[in-house]
Amino acid sequence: MKLVSIEDVKSPPRPPIEELLDEAAKLLRLGRVTETILVDEEYNLCMEDYRRFHALKILGVRCIPVSVGSKEDVDLTLEDLGFDKDLEYNSLRVCRNNSELIKSCWPTPLVRLNFLSNSLRDVWAKLEYLNPFSNSIKDRIGWYMVIDAFENNPKIGTSRLIYEASSTNTGIALACIGKSFNLKIRIYLPQTVQRCSDTYIRLLGSEVVRVPEQLTIQAIDRVRQDSIRDNALHINQFENDANFISHLRFTSKELDYQLKSINLRPRRIVCALGTSGHASAISFYFKNRYQDKVEIVGVQPAKDEIIPGMRRIETGMKWIHYVKIDEVIDVTRREAIEGLAKVASMEGLPIGLSSGAVVAGLEKLSNIDGVSILIFPDHFYKYVEVLANYQIS
Numbered sequence: 001m002k003l004v005s006i007e008d009v010k011s012p013p014r015p016p017i018e019e020l021l022d023e024a025a026k027l028l029r030l031g032r033v034t035e036t037i038l039v040d041e042e043y044n045l046c047m048e049d050y051r052r053f054h055a056l057k058i059l060g061v062r063c064i065p066v067s068v069g070s071k072e073d074v075d076l077t078l079e080d081l082g083f084d085k086d087l088e089y090n091s092l093r094v095c096r097n098n099s100e101l102i103k104s105c106w107p108t109p110l111v112r113l114n115f116l117s118n119s120l121r122d123v124w125a126k127l128e129y130l131n132p133f134s135n136s137i138k139d140r141i142g143w144y145m146v147i148d149a150f151e152n153n154p155k156i157g158t159s160r161l162i163y164e165a166s167s168t169n170t171g172i173a174l175a176c177i178g179k180s181f182n183l184k185i186r187i188y189l190p191q192t193v194q195r196c197s198d199t200y201i202r203l204l205g206s207e208v209v210r211v212p213e214q215l216t217i218q219a220i221d222r223v224r225q226d227s228i229r230d231n232a233l234h235i236n237q238f239e240n241d242a243n244f245i246s247h248l249r250f251t252s253k254e255l256d257y258q259l260k261s262i263n264l265r266p267r268r269i270v271c272a273l274g275t276s277g278h279a280s281a282i283s284f285y286f287k288n289r290y291q292d293k294v295e296i297v298g299v300q301p302a303k304d305e306i307i308p309g310m311r312r313i314e315t316g317m318k319w320i321h322y323v324k325i326d327e328v329i330d331v332t333r334r335e336a337i338e339g340l341a342k343v344a345s346m347e348g349l350p351i352g353l354s355s356g357a358v359v360a361g362l363e364k365l366s367n368i369d370g371v372s373i374l375i376f377p378d379h380f381y382k383y384v385e386v387l388a389n390y391q392i393s
């Protein structure tokens with residue numbers, strides 16, 4: 001048996017995520033690797049280990065045990081293989097480019113919400129608005145989808161042009177990250193999105209196209225057709241497995257180790273639903289690592305309500321169908337704003353509308369005793385046009 005860098009093993013490209021979830025779940029549940037991966041003398045992967053290899057890769061391990069000819073028994077924890085190396089950040093935060101800048105902001109803080117906590121309940125929030133570009137959770141996927149495209153999709157290298165439908169945050173993230181990679185970006189924004197988004201995205205040197213409808217399957221398909229016509233890469237956060245993988249490798253893993261550092265086991269994690277990327281990855285990670293003891297709550301806009309960045313499940317989501325979401329809560333725009341106003345005024349945290357929806361979702365649960373984690377996707381600055389129209393009590 002030899003331990004080698006996972007980058008040194010030659011393999012065909014990653015298969016769709018649904019083909020890797022069984023292996024990844026086994027690895028997370030067991031927390032260890034018990035057999036070598038078969039390779040030949042030149043480190044070409046043997047096809048029987050194709051799925052296990054890629055499952056290890058999407059979990060972010062750095063090295064793997066390999067053998068030539070026949071399998072050998074091993075007993076190595078995921079940490080022995082560098083699973084936690086994803087969390088080794090640059091603490092002095094000196095960055096040579098904007099790709100390093102994003103990782104210097106991780107882990108995003110986990111902060112206790114004292115006004116929602118008491119002797120029976122302990123509520124914590126992960127502040128994704130402290131990401132550097134879009135001030136949102138979408139920086140993670142913008143960055144990872146681009147890195148992943150350079151690894152797996154030759155089109156990005158030839159066209160250097162990305163088209164994407166976004167309700168703002170992914171658009172800003174891609175516009176910023178695209179600079180490091182000399183990419184041109186066109187963002188399709190739904191008509192319902194606040195006007196300031198055009199200004200931000202244009203100032204960042206990217207193009208904006210307004211589309212008449214919300215981010216429906218038809219609207220996303222129009223982006224796909226335009227991208228084919230113009231030989232652009234439609235990076236498509238709604239279908240791109242790099243979205244899910246970024247939250248598996250980083251958001252979920254960060255949260256797990258942050259909670260371990262203070263000896264807390266979450267009873268529930270509450271997430272806003274848009275593409276379902278972060279809710280699905282967090283569910284997959286925590287339910288496999290902790291034997292389904294963590295309840296995952298998804299929050300969606302109530303029928304005919306608009307909460308920026310959020311969508312209802314029936315409008316089409318990919319990864320949510322591969323994982324278990326224990327409860328889905330409907331929240332109105334008014335309730336989201338009230339949740340936002342409560343956290344802003346009581347805790348002094350400038351959270352956005354979908355974060356407010358997460359607070360409202362938690363408060364609608366019948367029992368919130370124990371440890372609850374809220375994922376706060378972004379901040380309130382982008383939504384001043386919406387917030388100014390509401391009388392806050």
Ligand code: PLP
Binds near residue numbers: 273274275279309377
């Ligand atoms: N909240 C905001 C502000 C968003 O921009 C998004 C996604 O666009 C979400 C929540 C939902 O996150 P996800 O796409 O991971 O489901």
